[in-house]
Amino acid sequence: MSASTLLLRRSWARTAACMTNSSTFPRRAWSSSSSSSSSSSYSSSSSTPAAVTAAATAIASLLYLASSEPKSFHSNSSSASFCAPSKSTPQTLYVTGSESGRGFKETVVGVPKEVVFPGPPSPIDSVSFGPAWAAVAKNGNVYLCSGLGEGGPTGGAMVITSTLHEAKGGWFGAAQAVMQVACSRDKIYGRTSKGEILYWTRVPSAANEEKGAGQSAAAVTAAGAAASSQPRFKGPYKYSTWETNSDNNIIGQKRPASVTHVSAGPEHALFVLSNGAVYGVGANPDGRLGLGPQQLHQEEGGEHVRNNNYHRKNFFSSPIAMKPLPQGKRVLSAACGGTHSLLLDEDGGAWSCGADAWYQLAQGETWKVTKDRPEAVFWEPKKIRAFEDVIVGAIAAGENHSLFSVVVEEGGYWLEKGNFGKAAKTPARVVEMWASGFGQYGQLGDRAYVHLSVAKQIKDLRLLTFPEVKLPVPVLGCGSNHSAAVVVEPSVKANSRGGPPSRDVELKYKPQVYVWGHNLGGQCGTGKAGNIAKPVQLAVEVEEGRKQGRMVEGVVCGYDYTGFVVRVDEGGEERGGKGGSK
Numbered sequence: 001m002s003a004s005t006l007l008l009r010r011s012w013a014r015t016a017a018c019m020t021n022s023s024t025f026p027r028r029a030w031s032s033s034s035s036s037s038s039s040s041s042y043s044s045s046s047s048t049p050a051a052v053t054a055a056a057t058a059i060a061s062l063l064y065l066a067s068s069e070p071k072s073f074h075s076n077s078s079s080a081s082f083c084a085p086s087k088s089t090p091q092t093l094y095v096t097g098s099e100s101g102r103g104f105k106e107t108v109v110g111v112p113k114e115v116v117f118p119g120p121p122s123p124i125d126s127v128s129f130g131p132a133w134a135a136v137a138k139n140g141n142v143y144l145c146s147g148l149g150e151g152g153p154t155g156g157a158m159v160i161t162s163t164l165h166e167a168k169g170g171w172f173g174a175a176q177a178v179m180q181v182a183c184s185r186d187k188i189y190g191r192t193s194k195g196e197i198l199y200w201t202r203v204p205s206a207a208n209e210e211k212g213a214g215q216s217a218a219a220v221t222a223a224g225a226a227a228s229s230q231p232r233f234k235g236p237y238k239y240s241t242w243e244t245n246s247d248n249n250i251i252g253q254k255r256p257a258s259v260t261h262v263s264a265g266p267e268h269a270l271f272v273l274s275n276g277a278v279y280g281v282g283a284n285p286d287g288r289l290g291l292g293p294q295q296l297h298q299e300e301g302g303e304h305v306r307n308n309n310y311h312r313k314n315f316f317s318s319p320i321a322m323k324p325l326p327q328g329k330r331v332l333s334a335a336c337g338g339t340h341s342l343l344l345d346e347d348g349g350a351w352s353c354g355a356d357a358w359y360q361l362a363q364g365e366t367w368k369v370t371k372d373r374p375e376a377v378f379w380e381p382k383k384i385r386a387f388e389d390v391i392v393g394a395i396a397a398g399e400n401h402s403l404f405s406v407v408v409e410e411g412g413y414w415l416e417k418g419n420f421g422k423a424a425k426t427p428a429r430v431v432e433m434w435a436s437g438f439g440q441y442g443q444l445g446d447r448a449y450v451h452l453s454v455a456k457q458i459k460d461l462r463l464l465t466f467p468e469v470k471l472p473v474p475v476l477g478c479g480s481n482h483s484a485a486v487v488v489e490p491s492v493k494a495n496s497r498g499g500p501p502s503r504d505v506e507l508k509y510k511p512q513v514y515v516w517g518h519n520l521g522g523q524c525g526t527g528k529a530g531n532i533a534k535p536v537q538l539a540v541e542v543e544e545g546r547k548q549g550r551m552v553e554g555v556v557c558g559y560d561y562t563g564f565v566v567r568v569d570e571g572g573e574e575r576g577g578k579g580g581s582k
């Protein structure tokens with residue numbers, strides 16, 4: 001699978017600023033026939049354009065004006081960005097999903113359950129899922145959580161099993177605070193407040209050691225399996241060398257700039273630096289680190305062999321520089337999938353590299369393996385042509401699928417049905433979500449369970465607003481084969497004829513959570529088993545009486561888990577919860 005990131009960073013404050021300037025967005029014509037819906041939280045009068053603008057400004061301020069230190073929620077398939085409310089807003093984490101990939105019984109949780117943290121409620125900086133655990137950055141500390149399942153004294157919720165890092169202590173009592181975490185299959189990466197990278201390495205479990213000694217999986221005892229449910233890590237460590245390629249020679253150096261973003265897949269990780277460069281570490285058999293083209297020559301037997309010494313190495317234990325984007329474009333964030341990578345540049349362009357066997361790179365290729373092109377891969381980042389005329393605001397990468405949030409500032413419109421078959425067009429600002437790649441479990445949200453070589457719009461997640469309303473870019477999350485999004489929506493999306501809502505209507509804006517895709521292990525948190533081929537709205541609710549829905553401010557997907565970062569109500573108790581689709 002992969003490791004994904006919902007990143008809350010200064011770069012997204014820049015995106016918010018761009019969203020207030022219509023000249024920064026290209027034009028594209030779209031039509032829509034939206035239906036109305038109702039939901040409430042933030043209310044404002046929309047009787048005049050100025051009132052609408054004020055309402056949107058209030059929402060944008062709430063969602064974008066975070067603390068001076070970047071915040072991030074990280075999941076295991078991708079990388080996306082979302083700015084939580086102010087630093088003083090307390091938050092908690094609800095998790096749903098499955099540990100059944102490790103062969104345990106009664107490890108499926110069908111509804112979100114709360115993870116209880118020590119101390120008073122406080123903001124959550126970052127969350128990331130490993131194959132059977134979660135890492136959470138909170139107050140500068142890093143907590144390791146495990147134990148998701150239906151049995152046990154915690155009622156099936158994840159619990160904190162250890163503290164990997166404490167912000168206090170260290171030399172002169174000033175250890176660095178960890179602001180973002182990212183999990184691979186056997187490592188946890190942490191980005192500190194000073195832009196350094198720490199990492200922890202997983203200690204093999206007793207059960208794995210027994211299997212490695214020759215025992216079959218069936219011979220692993222239940223006690224050994226239980227022990228493996230509480231993973232242990234050693235560290236932290238630091239990378240002493242950051243490598244670059246010069247004429248196919250690897251040159252070691254110190255880290256050239258501070259790290260602003262980290263994302264991890266099962267076997268690779270990407271680090272985005274403040275200068276816009278990207279460094280990668282881990283496996284690279286298919287170009288997922290974006291190091292550049294591999295030169296092939298054909299030997300006498302007809303087999304293609306790589307003849308570039310620099311690229312013969314398929315695993316890099318130290319960070320190595322990705323090939324720069326053309327024209328000196330700077331990278332803002334990255335998303336690591338199972339065997340592919342996505343990049344988001346400073347101009348809102350999306351790039352991809354790595355394996356493309358299931359079209360997860362969204363390059364529009366329908367691969368036909370030939371002697372001249374024996375592998376369905378891209379060895380260096382290539383721009384995704386489907387988004388050349390729009391702005392991409394967020395990216396997410398699953399095991400073999402990809403998601404994109406797209407903003408069309410001008411050129412969109414409502415299409416209102418009139419008399420005698422006529423229709424009226426009213427200008428609108430359009431926010432869309434697109435998907436490509438492997439779609440067997442419905443994770444592309446297109447209702448068809450098909451694979452897509454070209455990114456396609458998810459029709460059920462298309463939002464139109466008045467041009468002066470600047471709603472935030474939707475947050476995206478990808479697990480192995482499921483997806484999720486947080487979208488800020490108005491209470492009325494359109495009138496009864498598909499046109500814009502009346503400006504005399506008091507509109508209310510609220511973040512809504514949508515889930516879809518693989519759900520046989522409870523990944524989507526709907527409380528029902530079965531794959532979901534289109535986005536469905538999910539409510540994370542208080543368990544006692546199920547009277548009040550929680551305000552979900554972020555969503556994190558990874559492997560077969562989904563985490564919901566939820567605002568804590570003042571004076572409220574956070575002890576367990578239930579979810580249900582609407």
